[in-house]
Amino acid sequence: MKHIAIGILGAAAFGLMASAASAATLDDVKAKGFIQCGVSTGLAGFSAPDDKGDWQGIDADFCRAVAAAVFGDGTKVKFTPLSAKERFTALQSGEIDILSRNTTWTINRDTALGLNFIGVTYFDGQGFMINAKKLPGVNSALQLSGAAVCVQSGTTTELNLADYFKSNKMEYNPVVFEKLEEVNAAYDAGRCDVYTTDQSGLYGIRLTLGSPADHVVLPEIISKEPLGPAVRQGDDQWYHIVKWTYFALLQAEELGITKANIDEMKASDNPEIKRVLGEEADTKIGTDLGVSNDWVVNIVKAVGNYGEMFERNVGSGSPLKIARGINALWTKGGLQYAPPIR
Amino acid sequence: MASQEILREEPSRGSFINDPKVRGIFFQAVVIIVLVALVWWIVQNTIDNLTRLRIASGFGFLRGRAGFDISDSAIAYSSDSTYGRAIVVGFINTLIVAAAGIVTATFIGFILGIGRLSHNWLIRKICMVYVEVFRNIPPLLVIFFWYSGVLSVLPPPRESINLPFGSFLNQRGFYFLRPIWGEGSWLILVALLLGIAMAWFVARKAHQRQMATGQQFPVFWTSTALIIGLPLLAYALSGFPLSFDYPKQSTFNLTGGFQVKPEFLSLYLALSFYTAAFIAEIVRAGIMGVSKGQTEAAGALGLRPGSILRLVVIPQAMRIVIPPLTSQYLNLTKNSSLAIAIGYPDLTATTGTVLNQTGQAIECVLIMMVVYLALSLLTSAIMNVVNARMALVER
Numbered sequence: 001m002k003h004i005a006i007g008i009l010g011a012a013a014f015g016l017m018a019s020a021a022s023a024a025t026l027d028d029v030k031a032k033g034f035i036q037c038g039v040s041t042g043l044a045g046f047s048a049p050d051d052k053g054d055w056q057g058i059d060a061d062f063c064r065a066v067a068a069a070v071f072g073d074g075t076k077v078k079f080t081p082l083s084a085k086e087r088f089t090a091l092q093s094g095e096i097d098i099l100s101r102n103t104t105w106t107i108n109r110d111t112a113l114g115l116n117f118i119g120v121t122y123f124d125g126q127g128f129m130i131n132a133k134k135l136p137g138v139n140s141a142l143q144l145s146g147a148a149v150c151v152q153s154g155t156t157t158e159l160n161l162a163d164y165f166k167s168n169k170m171e172y173n174p175v176v177f178e179k180l181e182e183v184n185a186a187y188d189a190g191r192c193d194v195y196t197t198d199q200s201g202l203y204g205i206r207l208t209l210g211s212p213a214d215h216v217v218l219p220e221i222i223s224k225e226p227l228g229p230a231v232r233q234g235d236d237q238w239y240h241i242v243k244w245t246y247f248a249l250l251q252a253e254e255l256g257i258t259k260a261n262i263d264e265m266k267a268s269d270n271p272e273i274k275r276v277l278g279e280e281a282d283t284k285i286g287t288d289l290g291v292s293n294d295w296v297v298n299i300v301k302a303v304g305n306y307g308e309m310f311e312r313n314v315g316s317g318s319p320l321k322i323a324r325g326i327n328a329l330w331t332k333g334g335l336q337y338a339p340p341i342r
Numbered sequence: 343m344a345s346q347e348i349l350r351e352e353p354s355r356g357s358f359i360n361d362p363k364v365r366g367i368f369f370q371a372v373v374i375i376v377l378v379a380l381v382w383w384i385v386q387n388t389i390d391n392l393t394r395l396r397i398a399s400g401f402g403f404l405r406g407r408a409g410f411d412i413s414d415s416a417i418a419y420s421s422d423s424t425y426g427r428a429i430v431v432g433f434i435n436t437l438i439v440a441a442a443g444i445v446t447a448t449f450i451g452f453i454l455g456i457g458r459l460s461h462n463w464l465i466r467k468i469c470m471v472y473v474e475v476f477r478n479i480p481p482l483l484v485i486f487f488w489y490s491g492v493l494s495v496l497p498p499p500r501e502s503i504n505l506p507f508g509s510f511l512n513q514r515g516f517y518f519l520r521p522i523w524g525e526g527s528w529l530i531l532v533a534l535l536l537g538i539a540m541a542w543f544v545a546r547k548a549h550q551r552q553m554a555t556g557q558q559f560p561v562f563w564t565s566t567a568l569i570i571g572l573p574l575l576a577y578a579l580s581g582f583p584l585s586f587d588y589p590k591q592s593t594f595n596l597t598g599g600f601q602v603k604p605e606f607l608s609l610y611l612a613l614s615f616y617t618a619a620f621i622a623e624i625v626r627a628g629i630m631g632v633s634k635g636q637t638e639a640a641g642a643l644g645l646r647p648g649s650i651l652r653l654v655v656i657p658q659a660m661r662i663v664i665p666p667l668t669s670q671y672l673n674l675t676k677n678s679s680l681a682i683a684i685g686y687p688d689l690t691a692t693t694g695t696v697l698n699q700t701g702q703a704i705e706c707v708l709i710m711m712v713v714y715l716a717l718s719l720l721t722s723a724i725m726n727v728v729n730a731r732m733a734l735v736e737r
Contacts (some may be wrong), residue, residue: 085698092397092703113701114397134498135594147594148514153691154698159409162421173595174411175605177685178694186685189494190513191604193594233396 025097025231025238026070026290034076037063038096041081041180044204045314045322046102046122046227055079058313059100061303062121062229066098066245069295074302083179085154088113091232098242100229102198104156115230118243122228122314123326123335125221126160127199129206133214135193141220145170150183150192152176157197160223184208198225203320237290244289248296250338251276252305254329259304262297276341285341296341306336388704403700404429410695412687414603425696432692433713439610439688440675440717446614447674448667451621456651458626469622476619481677484616488608489684499595508588510596516607517589520600524583533576534569541565605686609678617674624666628659660732668725672718679714689713 029035039047039059047059064074080096091099092114102124103109105117128141128149138144141164151158153176165172175192177183187195188209195202199221206212229246231239252258255273257265266277274280278293286293303309307329314322328334358364392399404426411421416434419427457469476484494513497503502512509518541564548559577584589599632655640654681688689710697706 085694088698088701089703092395092701109701112398112403114395144594146592146597153410153685153695158411158695159421159699162409162411166421172411174413175685176413176687176691176695178682178691182683182685185490189490190498191494234394 025235026241029070029097029238033071034078035063035067035070035098036080036096037066037077038080038082038087038090038099038101039063040101041083043102043180043201044207045200045318045320046204047079047081047100056313058121058309059102059229061309061313062100062246062249063098065249065299065303065309066242068298068302069241069245069248069291072292072294072298074298083154084152085178088115091115091230094232097238098229098231102201102227103230105226105228105230106156109230114233116233116239117228117230118239119246120226120228120335121246122200122226124198124200124225124227126157126196126223126225127202127221128218129187129195129202129215130193130218131190131214132216134190139218141218141222142168142170144172144194146172147194148173148175148192149194149196150175150177150187151196152180152183153178155197156223156225161196164222180205198227200314200320200322203322204314207319241290244341245295245299247338248276248299248341249303249306249309250329250336251341252296252300253307254331254338257296257300257305258308259300262300266297392704397701399702399705401705403702403705406700408696408699410699412692413685414606414687425700428692428696429689429709432687432689435687435692436675436678436681436689436717439606439613439678439681439686442610443613443617443674443678444671446610447617447621447670450614450618452625454618454622455625455629458622459629473619473622476616477623479616481612481616482680482683485608485612485680485684488612489604493604493608500591502591502596508586508599510589512596513604514595514601515604516602517596517599518602519586519588520598522585522587524585526580527583529576529580530573530584533572537569537572540572541568544568603686605681605684608684609681609686609688613674613677616677617670620670620673621667624663624670625659627666628661628663629655631662632658657732661734664725664729664732668722668729671721671725675717675721676714 037060039055039057042048043057045057047055047057050056060077060079063077063079067076068074070076080090082090082096082099082101087099087101087103088109090096099115100121102122103117104124105120109115110117128144130138130144132138145165149161149172151161151174158174158176161172161174172194173192175186177186183195183197184205186192187205195205197205199217202217206215206217209215229242231242255265255270255276257273257277262277265273266279268274268277268279271280275283275285276296278286278296283293286295289295292298304312307324310324310327311317314320315324324332324334326335328336330337389399404424406425407421408423408425408428409421410428412419412428412431414435415431416438417427417431419431454469454472457465458473460466460469493515496511496513499512499514502510502517505511505518507519509516511517544559544564545561548561552558587598587600589596589601636654636658637650640650645653678688679690682691682694685691693706693710697703700706
């Protein structure tokens with residue numbers, strides 16, 4: 001029912017929003033003193049509350065990075081957990097300032113939904129997970145004809161699933177839930193044979209199941225799922241701040257700037273590092289963006305660089321142990337690439 | 343009447359402003375103007391904001407390809423169908439579960455309501471406990487009870503429970519044989535309709551004869567023979583055209599046959615059992631609203647207890663029962679939107695998915711509101727007709 005409530009609130013918000021004066025998001029954010037960040041209802045590694053109730057994960061940390069750029073303080077973020085269905089309405093209606101919720105970048109969302117994706121914080125692809133104990137002998141997604149498949153509604157996953165089975169002339173039985181927890185519970189209870197979502201998600205979900213060792217992720221990746229944060233259309237300044245926060249995280253990793261060495265790096269002689277960290281004389285890079293000139297310093301101090309963020313949340317420093325793969329920097333054979341900060 | 347008119351104060355002829363009639367019209371007009379202006383302002387503002395935020399609007403999206411599959415569909419639907427059709431599929435699913443739920447809830451509710459007034463202590467107490475338990479639990483919990491508590495503890499497909507007539511029960515639902523109608527099976531349908539028509543005619547004649555002469559006729563057995571016997575005869579005459587599709591074990595699930603999914607079952611059972619508790623109370627109230635003298639008088643005439651209930655008490659109780667019963671039917675229909683929690687693709691669920699895939703929040707919420715409103719008004723209209731027929735005819 002909650003998504004209806006948000007739908008109605010959203011509809012009402014469109015109606016009651018002040019139409020003439022469309023205040024800039026940056027001014028709004030500064031006035032209220034924090035960033036309202038839309039996250040998932042709990043996906044390990046991306047955005048999930050820890051045992052103290054603090055949100056952890058790449059998506060949550062990204063919002064902290066933006067808060068650090070704007071306020072110089074990464075803690076000035078409030079999180080709104082959203083289901084897949086609620087997320088776009090929440091952003092459109094202004095309930096949240098950034099949607100950072102393992103959301104796939106598609107043309108439809110960039111155009112008809114009135115969103116602007118700022119980049120890809122995690123390159124993902126859709127996969128399948130099965131219970132190998134109950135289904136021995138199944139080692140390819142092409143053997144899944146006739147299976148009952150658990151999937152979250154209102155996602156690109158749901159659409160890819162239909163396309164994949166159709167193009168391979170296989171039958172399946174969709175078992176669709178609105179909330180991630182409901183899908184997890186149904187899969188764990190054996191309501192369906194197969195769980196499908198982004199592969200990173202499957203690894204995270206596997207950890208939460210009754211006996212994780214029984215479940216295997218099948219090798220097939222059936223889609224491109226570039227996950228990234230999005231903002232509303234029509235506010236270029238805010239769009240740029242969020243986008244360049246992402247690039248700053250990448251640039252920091254490329255230049256070897258980490259949370260640990262940031263203070264030494266500020267004294268560096270390397271002109272590029274000096275420029276990025278706002279140490280160049282009379283620099284206007286930060287102020288032109290609408291933030292302070294030491295914005296990159298603040299970002300790195302708050303969450304580290306992109307690599308640190310990755311390893312801490314989904315990589316070797318986390319229970320998920322996902323390899324960098326295509327999410328490595330372009331200098332290391334991956335796809336993560338930032339335009340120059342100059 | 344006449345005295346009241348004399349007592350009514352003459353409107354003062356002094357000022358036009360003090361004329362209560364003029365004042366009444368004036369204030370009503372003001373309210374309407376304000377209301378229209380407010381609605382107009384909200385609509386305009388919404389349009390402005392959507393344009394400014396560059397969000398597409400309008401209902402054109404309904405013709406787009408849906409791209410997602412729906413597990414339960416009464417009409418032909420695939421991922422190539424349109425968004426509009428997906429919403430229709432959801433609407434039909436809502437209708438199915440609401441209609442099935444209303445029938446079952448009424449049935450259980452009447453039994454419980456009468457049971458609560460039973461002379462048997464045990465029956466009375468069992469019915470009371472049922473009513474008190476179910477009407478004090480939120481319907482969502484009742485749905486979860488059936489879904490997680492009852493249906494998901496059933497065995498997996500490979501260890502299905504075998505039931506008679508080739509049907510199976512497992513955690514994926516209830517499977518039973520599906521009849522395949524061969525050539526000439528239309529004759530069976532015709533025979534069935536004929537049987538029903540004849541049974542109705544017999545019942546009418548028997549009633550007339552009993553009214554005229556007091557002689558009774560075994561209507562029940564004759565009707566049963568007509569309704570079952572005629573189709574059976576037609577079945578034999580047309581050369582046994584019926585065959586059955588049995589559910590069979592396959593790699594993952596049972597295939598073939600007819601499958602009732604646990605999502606539907608739990609929603610249907612939960613709505614029926616939940617609403618039945620309220621209907622039971624309404625029925626009890628209705629029966630208790632019929633004065634005791636009626637029962638005693640009927641008893642004095644020599645009617646048996648069953649006949650007293652059926653011929654004297656219930657018809658009078660219905661006048662009290664029907665109006666609140668309508669509210670319960672409406673509640674049940676609207677509660678069916680809780681289906682979303684367990685993944686039954688009803689109107690709310692499919693429209694919600696469409697909403698998310700297209701981002702057309704306002705349009706989708708509007709469609710849902712209009713459809714539920716129309717459905718509720720239709721239910722009310724039907725119940726009003728029933729009520730009018732049941733109402734006391736005053737002479």
